[in-house]
Amino acid sequence: MAVTVIGGGLAGTECALVLADAGVEVRLVAQKPVKRSPAHKLDTLAELVCSNSLRSDNPENAVGLLHEELRRLGSPVLEEADKARVPAGDALAVDRDLFGKALTARAFSHPKISLVREECAALPEGPDFVVLATGPLTGESLAADLVKAIGAERLAFYDALAPIVQGDTVDRSIAFAQSRYGKGGGDDYLNLPLNKDEYERFVGELLAGQKVAAHDFEEARYFEGCLPIEVMAERGRDVLAYGPMKPVGLRDPRTGLQPHAVVQLRREDVAGTAWNLVGFQTRLTWPEQKRIFGACIPGLQQAEWVRLGQVHRNTFLHGPSAIAVDGSLHARPHVFPAGQITGVEGYVESAAHGHLTARRILARLEGRQLADPPGTTALGALVRHVTGAAHPEGHDYQPSNVIYALFEPLVGRHKKHDRKTKMMERARVALQQWGALAGVKVREVPERKAAVPVVAAELPKSDPTTRMVEG
């Protein structure tokens, strides 16, 4: 059986190479240079469309841990990233040309891979397995065919990310726990009350704050249901107070009164370590979000951010309802979505998801189902995100980088500064155990070393116009 991989990006290239290295015939359909998305410029596979950074390489950081796990699993993308590394402090940044060319050469010269340079306009029929790895800018015809297969409500074309704050950095002397009209558990939300002056000051800063310019291919067309807060504020100074900041059904227990406006925080993870600012999707630049939210929203003065808000062109499936436990599409069981189209976000996360998809298909070809990596590992945290297991019920599914809030929470109480080390140590053991159970080779890798200069540095930018998460 040959496996068709559609899309030669981070996920598709990783998936194709892992399958081929295991002896599977792969047909890799990559549309460049015949056709390219507005963001893709190079002819090579695995193109890094923006920043040349794969973010922090420190394994105490969730993405650094994901790097380590991919190295331990023998990921071709990580192997070539390490070879093309440029000095960038804590980050794994690469010479994008060397990186892309090396992966392209590997795929071109691989005896098990046939590279087909064409656009795929429709999902191929089964029964042979198909990997759908066409990324955030999936071609229109293919996206239309996908909608036919799964239903329009399960495919989004824009993300709308509200910021997420670390729960223990919210000032609980200001926040009060309450649901609107006492619905649900009665205290499901945390509410940050604003008086009229505070609200006016916030709206003023929001209107004046610096915004991220839209790319040419991003229309200033938003779904009414998820307008950025600054767009709402432009429509009228009171619009937010009647929209996401409406105070109706809430009473501040300290005053006994309804506040003028509120910012509501909703749990992002079951354990409540991370809280989402409800309805606060925004195109403010990241430094402006930190400054304005910290200065103008009572209770967020000391906020540490798990994620900041953004709105991007981004084609992605509703993972929890569209994708089955074995990673295939419910509606087309021979099709395995991989990478960013599943709702993971970022170069490394997409490559990791491509790797996992290859492993799942290899297991299927052996007549078994791959056990999911444990939710205590970074790879397993991505699975918890895509399946929805990491999120509370009714959660608005949006793309996510790998973050510790997606992991299974630590058992017991731990000092804040010990938590990341504990999670890293737990993940290292868990990956080893999973490998033994799932029949996946997990190798020893040396502890992370300082960056080795390979070529002249092109340092990663902490540029708010990118999707790069700092740190």
Ligand SMILES: Cc1cc2nc3c(=O)[nH]c(=O)nc-3n(C[C@H](O)[C@H](O)[C@H](O)COP(=O)(O)OP(=O)(O)OC[C@H]3O[C@@H](n4cnc5c(N)ncnc54)[C@H](O)[C@@H]3O)c2cc1C
């Ligand atoms: C403007 C922009 C900036 C970004 N900046 C960053 C950043 O700084 N850091 C970061 O970590 N992530 C960034 N991302 C996200 C990052 O690009 C993705 O996470 C990652 O590339 C996704 O990998 P993928 O393999 O799923 O998709 P991609 O890497 O996009 O690969 C998909 C491939 O499929 C091809 N394709 C699409 N449709 C078809 C078709 N019908 N037939 C055949 N081939 C097709 C595309 O040409 C592409 O080569 C950015 C994304 C965009 C759009």
